Amino acid sequence: xxxxxxDPAVSVAxxxxxxxxxxxxxxxxxxxxxxQQKPGQAPVLVIYGKNNRPSGIPDRFSGSSSGNxxxxxxxxxxxxxxxxxxxxxxxxxxxxxxxxxxxKLTVL
Amino acid sequence: xxxxxxxxxGLVKPSQTLSLTxxxxxxxxxxxxxxxxxxxxxxxxxxxxxxxIYTSGSTNYNPSLKSRVTISVDTSKxxxxxxxxxxxxxxxxxxxxxxxxEDYMDVWGKGTTVTVSS
Numbered sequence: 238x239x240x241x242x243x244d245p246a247v248s249v250a251x252x253x254x255x256x257x258x259x260x261x262x263x264x265x266x267x268x269x270x271x272x273q274q275k276p277g278q279a280p281v282l283v284i285y286g287k288n289n290r291p292s293g294i295p296d297r298f299s300g301s302s303s304g305n306x307x308x309x310x311x312x313x314x315x316x317x318x319x320x321x322x323x324x325x326x327x328x329x330x331x332x333x334x335x336x337x338x339x340x341k342l343t344v345l
Numbered sequence: 346x347x348x349x350x351x352x353x354x355g356l357v358k359p360s361q362t363l364s365l366t367x368x369x370x371x372x373x374x375x376x377x378x379x380x381x382x383x384x385x386x387x388x389x390x391x392x393x394x395x396x397x398i399y400t401s402g403s404t405n406y407n408p409s410l411k412s413r414v415t416i417s418v419d420t421s422k423x424x425x426x427x428x429x430x431x432x433x434x435x436x437x438x439x440x441x442x443x444x445x446x447e448d449y450m451d452v453w454g455k456g457t458t459v460t461v462s463s
Contacts (some may be wrong), residue, residue, distance in 0.1 A: 270449035272392075277442055279394065279456050285449035323392050327448060333449060334382075334407055336392040 240328050241269070241337035248343040257309045257340045259324030269307035269326045271300060273310045273318075274339075280323060284309055311342075319344045347372040349442050349454035357436075357461050363429040367442030367454060369455075374423045375400045381425045383416060385438040386456075390443040397445055398425055432461045 241261040249255035259269050268287060272280035282291050284300035297312045307326070311318055324337040353365035367381070372379065379407040396406035398416045404461035406414050410429070418425040429436060437460050 267448065272450075274392075279453040280450075281453070282449060282451050285451070286447070291451060312436075325392075325394075325449065333407060334394045334397070334445075337389040337393055 240335050241324055241326060241339040243322075243324060243340045245338070246343070248342045248345055249311070250345050251316060252313055254310065254312045255314050255342065257311075257322050257342065258309045259309075259326075259337045260305055261326065261329075261335075261337075262305055263327050263329050263331070263335075264302060264305050264307050266331070267327045268302065269300070269324045271298075271307075271309045272323045272325065274321045274323065283322075314342075314344050316344050318342065347444060347452050349444065349452055351440060351442050351454045353432040353457060353459070355458055355460060357432055357459060358463050359433055359461055360431055363427070363432050363436060363459055363461070365427045365440055365442075365457065365459070366424050367426070369423045369425075369444075373420075374418065374425065375420050378446065381418065382443045382445045382450060383427045384441045384443060384450070385436075386441070387438045388437075395427065395429075395440075396398075434461050437461045 240282050242314045271284040273283050274280040288300045299310045301308050321339045328335045348370045350351045350368045357363045357458040360442040380397040382386045398404045415428040441456045444452040
């Protein structure tokens with residue numbers, strides 16, 4: 238089992254806002270990063286650090302954190318945002334990295 | 346920009362050692378304060394972090410795989426490698442290499458599928 242917990246599936250209506258969460262004790266000390274993965278493709282970094290987007294990632298993607306929960310918010314979800322999303326951070330020991338189990342986002 | 350490419354056998358027999366190489370192009374593996382990581386994903390399942398290496402040679406491994414994993418770096422070839430011993434069918438997965446900085450992976454290879462079967 239993962240030390241980072243994500244909801245397996247979330248859905249959002251086209252154009253609406255959705256929040257994907259990641260819970261874990263280590264998130265009280267470390268930032269989470271977020272990755273988008275579409276079928277048959279490698280993951281793509283979408284959010285890192287406090288709330289940073291790599292070049293080329295639309296500004297509708299944002300990140301936040303409170304206590305033991307990190308969140309990825311998509312404001313105005315588009316059809317192309319339908320994908321699996323994974324959070325990633327250090328484990329509770331701080332020595333290794335760990336991924337959340339992933340959230341499948343469906344855009345209705 | 347930096348690109349990563351995994352290579353290695355697509356089929357490995359049970360109990361043998363899986364060996365993969367990641368070639369870094371578009372930049373030196375020794376430049377910057379980067380870790381170089383391996384991640385895997387069984388079909389239909391989530392991502393699993395395997396481990397990472399710094400260019401100094403220091404490593405960190407997933408505790409669940411630590412007894413079977415070795416990650417090494419060859420700066421002269423701009424490559425880093427993964428060896429996973431005593432493989433079973435549970436090690437069948439897509440294996441990715443990635444560049445990591447401050448705990449996030451900003452550059453990924455396309456992945457390579459490894460099947461463990463006799």
